[in-house]
Amino acid sequence: MTSHPTHEPGSVGAVTPRTAHFDRPLTFRSGAVLDAYDLVYETYGTLNERRSNAVLVCHALNASHHVAGYHADNPKNVGWWDNVIGPGKPLDTNRFFVVGVNNLGGCHGSTGPSSPNPATGKPYGADFPVVTVEDWVEAQARLADHLGIERFAAVMGGSLGGMQALQWTISHPGRIRHALVIAAAPKLTAQNIAFNEVARQAIITDPDFHGGHYYEHGVKPKRGLRVARMIGHITYLSDDVMATRFGRALRSGDYNFGFDVEFEIESYLRYQGEKFAGYFDANTYLLITRALDYFDPAKDFDGDLNRALATAEAGFLVVSFSSDWRFAPERSRAIVEALLHNDHDVTYAEISASAGHDSFLMDDAHYHAVVRAYLSKIDLG
Amino acid sequence: MTSHPTHEPGSVGAVTPRTAHFDRPLTFRSGAVLDAYDLVYETYGTLNERRSNAVLVCHALNASHHVAGYHADNPKNVGWWDNVIGPGKPLDTNRFFVVGVNNLGGCHGSTGPSSPNPATGKPYGADFPVVTVEDWVEAQARLADHLGIERFAAVMGGSLGGMQALQWTISHPGRIRHALVIAAAPKLTAQNIAFNEVARQAIITDPDFHGGHYYEHGVKPKRGLRVARMIGHITYLSDDVMATRFGRALRSGDYNFGFDVEFEIESYLRYQGEKFAGYFDANTYLLITRALDYFDPAKDFDGDLNRALATAEAGFLVVSFSSDWRFAPERSRAIVEALLHNDHDVTYAEISASAGHDSFLMDDAHYHAVVRAYLSKIDLG
Numbered sequence: 001m002t003s004h005p006t007h008e009p010g011s012v013g014a015v016t017p018r019t020a021h022f023d024r025p026l027t028f029r030s031g032a033v034l035d036a037y038d039l040v041y042e043t044y045g046t047l048n049e050r051r052s053n054a055v056l057v058c059h060a061l062n063a064s065h066h067v068a069g070y071h072a073d074n075p076k077n078v079g080w081w082d083n084v085i086g087p088g089k090p091l092d093t094n095r096f097f098v099v100g101v102n103n104l105g106g107c108h109g110s111t112g113p114s115s116p117n118p119a120t121g122k123p124y125g126a127d128f129p130v131v132t133v134e135d136w137v138e139a140q141a142r143l144a145d146h147l148g149i150e151r152f153a154a155v156m157g158g159s160l161g162g163m164q165a166l167q168w169t170i171s172h173p174g175r176i177r178h179a180l181v182i183a184a185a186p187k188l189t190a191q192n193i194a195f196n197e198v199a200r201q202a203i204i205t206d207p208d209f210h211g212g213h214y215y216e217h218g219v220k221p222k223r224g225l226r227v228a229r230m231i232g233h234i235t236y237l238s239d240d241v242m243a244t245r246f247g248r249a250l251r252s253g254d255y256n257f258g259f260d261v262e263f264e265i266e267s268y269l270r271y272q273g274e275k276f277a278g279y280f281d282a283n284t285y286l287l288i289t290r291a292l293d294y295f296d297p298a299k300d301f302d303g304d305l306n307r308a309l310a311t312a313e314a315g316f317l318v319v320s321f322s323s324d325w326r327f328a329p330e331r332s333r334a335i336v337e338a339l340l341h342n343d344h345d346v347t348y349a350e351i352s353a354s355a356g357h358d359s360f361l362m363d364d365a366h367y368h369a370v371v372r373a374y375l376s377k378i379d380l381g
Numbered sequence: 382m383t384s385h386p387t388h389e390p391g392s393v394g395a396v397t398p399r400t401a402h403f404d405r406p407l408t409f410r411s412g413a414v415l416d417a418y419d420l421v422y423e424t425y426g427t428l429n430e431r432r433s434n435a436v437l438v439c440h441a442l443n444a445s446h447h448v449a450g451y452h453a454d455n456p457k458n459v460g461w462w463d464n465v466i467g468p469g470k471p472l473d474t475n476r477f478f479v480v481g482v483n484n485l486g487g488c489h490g491s492t493g494p495s496s497p498n499p500a501t502g503k504p505y506g507a508d509f510p511v512v513t514v515e516d517w518v519e520a521q522a523r524l525a526d527h528l529g530i531e532r533f534a535a536v537m538g539g540s541l542g543g544m545q546a547l548q549w550t551i552s553h554p555g556r557i558r559h560a561l562v563i564a565a566a567p568k569l570t571a572q573n574i575a576f577n578e579v580a581r582q583a584i585i586t587d588p589d590f591h592g593g594h595y596y597e598h599g600v601k602p603k604r605g606l607r608v609a610r611m612i613g614h615i616t617y618l619s620d621d622v623m624a625t626r627f628g629r630a631l632r633s634g635d636y637n638f639g640f641d642v643e644f645e646i647e648s649y650l651r652y653q654g655e656k657f658a659g660y661f662d663a664n665t666y667l668l669i670t671r672a673l674d675y676f677d678p679a680k681d682f683d684g685d686l687n688r689a690l691a692t693a694e695a696g697f698l699v700v701s702f703s704s705d706w707r708f709a710p711e712r713s714r715a716i717v718e719a720l721l722h723n724d725h726d727v728t729y730a731e732i733s734a735s736a737g738h739d740s741f742l743m744d745d746a747h748y749h750a751v752v753r754a755y756l757s758k759i760d761l762g
Binding site for chain 1: 411569572575576604608624626640646647650654
């Protein structure tokens with residue numbers, strides 16, 4: 001018998017995504033305008049009377065609004081941060097009202113490249129505006145308005161989600177009391193951008209990409225998406241965890257001298273690539289990697305992160321993981337230094353963890369204790 | 382006026398590749414047999430009367446037999462290790478007789494996938510046998526026979542070339558006096574294999590690959606090769622050197638919000654990918670990355686590198702580079718430890734260098750001094 005999520009202590013249980021429609025035009029950082037759009041979101045827990053207990057959870061590259069619990073029609077579809085969120089969990093839904101939202105440009109229900117473009121009646125495809133972290137934060141702020149949340153108790157996220165939390169403190173300092181910036185960086189390095197660019201080129205040069213208008217051709221650039229995901233996966237895992245989990249283990253016990261799967265690591269990567277290409281939208285992948293590339297709050301301040309963060313009012317929890325080579329601890333420390341420079345209230349934890357960048361998704365007792373402790377001290381009065 | 386290689390002090394000058402034909406069948410480690418084959422090679426300097434001064438230089442992934450000097454019909458085509466080899470250079474051609482050879486399976490003139498398969502009259506394509514480092518060493522030993530070289534003063538190479546030098550000490554301990562094993566590893570890690578596998582998948586899933594028989598279709602899987610090369614390049618450079626050379630520098634000075642080149646690092650990678658796809662053979666890329674995956678001399682000794690190296694008789698120079706994350710210094714130290722365990726004569730140098738794995742190709746004074754010193758002590762009497 002497989003265990004059912006409802007039986008798990010600490011699950012928020014069955015959850016139902018909702019859709020908010022917005023018809024006030026949103027102007028993107030690029031200058032492009034989206035006249036109307038939908039945002040799909042989920043909530044867990046109850047908004048208190050003072051509306052002081054709302055926490056926004058921002059997703060990274062391939063996740064969505066489905067952060068915790070499960071969908072009644074698919075009990076195996078458990079939220080991507082379910083180990084952090086629920087009654088009695090580090091982000092305790094007995095105390096907090098949690099909001100998860102699929103970002104604009106996504107492929108999980110919010111308006112994105114696969115949505116119909118009102119101007120043509122066909123999917124936006126490559127005509128969907130290039131989105132930035134700032135644009136996502138604006139859309140999230142409108143969702144907060146829609147939900148009657150003037151000020152979040154906290155905005156939190158890992159990786160790109162952490163960048164959104166950081167951007168909230170700059171874009172809307174008065175609307176966020178705490179930012180939990182986990183496994184993030186103040187901007188991408190050349191190497192980070194390089195990995196994104198290779199992934200994009202794999203997608204864009206796939207003959208099934210059709211300049212981003214593949215929907216009309218009834219195909220998907222799956223070859224490119226597979227390769228993109230495989231590249232991504234390598235950067236999410238540490239060298240050590242790959243060595244421990246896979247090492248040089250052979251599928252059949254010995255060399256077969258060919259290009260089929262020989263090593264277990266190949267099997268793993270191919271499986272991950274295939275799975276991803278089955279459900280993820282290629283245009284969304286392009287948009288999200290570009291948003292990562294562009295994120296650089298210091299850019300508007302002559303490259304000075306200290307100045308970029310000067311107006312923030314939030315308290316900060318910054319968390320990094322020792323084996324994360326995608327966004328290494330030194331990148332988190334750069335954020336901490338800029339916050340300290342501004343005399344902001346900041347807690348920093350560098351977690352000893354072996355799983356690399358993906359550590360932020362893992363059930364690590366020390367890490368979860370840090371998040372729990374920080375959130376428990378937030379005064380909701 | 383551009384400087385001409387002949388004017389450069391230390392150049393071996395104009396060189397001419399030669400072809401050796403072999404018609405004694407070669408049995409590969411896989412069991413496959415090649416009835417006859419050609420090896421293209423170059424030599425610099427003069428073989429002395431005692432035939433004691435020959436040095437074999439082995440190439441890595443994308444290089445060839447053209448190690449030093451230039452080709453008279455294309456003076457810009459300077460050998461890939463010209464900064465190391467020539468009169469008065471670290472590998473001094475006034476003293477040594479240097480041999481460079483394009484490995485079997487290559488695409489620079491030696492028999493490989495693009496060569497005609499005698500059985501069909503068409504290019505071998507995917508029917509070319511999967512080669513291993515051991516197979517290359519056997520072919521190189523036959524070239525040595527052909528050249529009248531019973532014993533090499535040294536075999537040397539960087540990266541995959543260093544692995545060949547190491548294999549020589551195991552396969553033919555009596556035929557190699559010194560091994561220079563530079564920027565190498567005793568075997569690939571799971572992460573190393575993962576990068577190779579993504580590159581291969583990019584090639585194999587390119588619709589122009591045609592199961593490896595693209596020659597007959599008059600096309601090349603250039604899309605896949607471009608992506609493969611871009612991935613490779615990221616692993617050849619250190620994060621730091623990418624940051625220094627490119628950082629987040631923008632092509633046009635500001636964001637254009639699109640998927641054309643925005644960052645200089647993107648431009649660099651696309652250029653490298655395009656150039657490579659123009660001259661390199663996709664099947665050769667598959668074969669060479671697989672040879673890298675398979676290299677593991679300890680495998681035949683229950684994973685015990687000490688035992689694998691027990692019968693070696695050569696003296697060793699092992700060199701690593703501090704910023705090399707593809708084959709990090711600790712990987713070189715694993716070789717050194719196994720050599721010391723066997724009381725072999727070994728010199729180890731860990732060079733402080735910023736360029737990552739590619740450091741072994743760079744003109745670094747400390748590194749070159751180490752190679753020069755080691756080679757100068759070899760007694761040719």
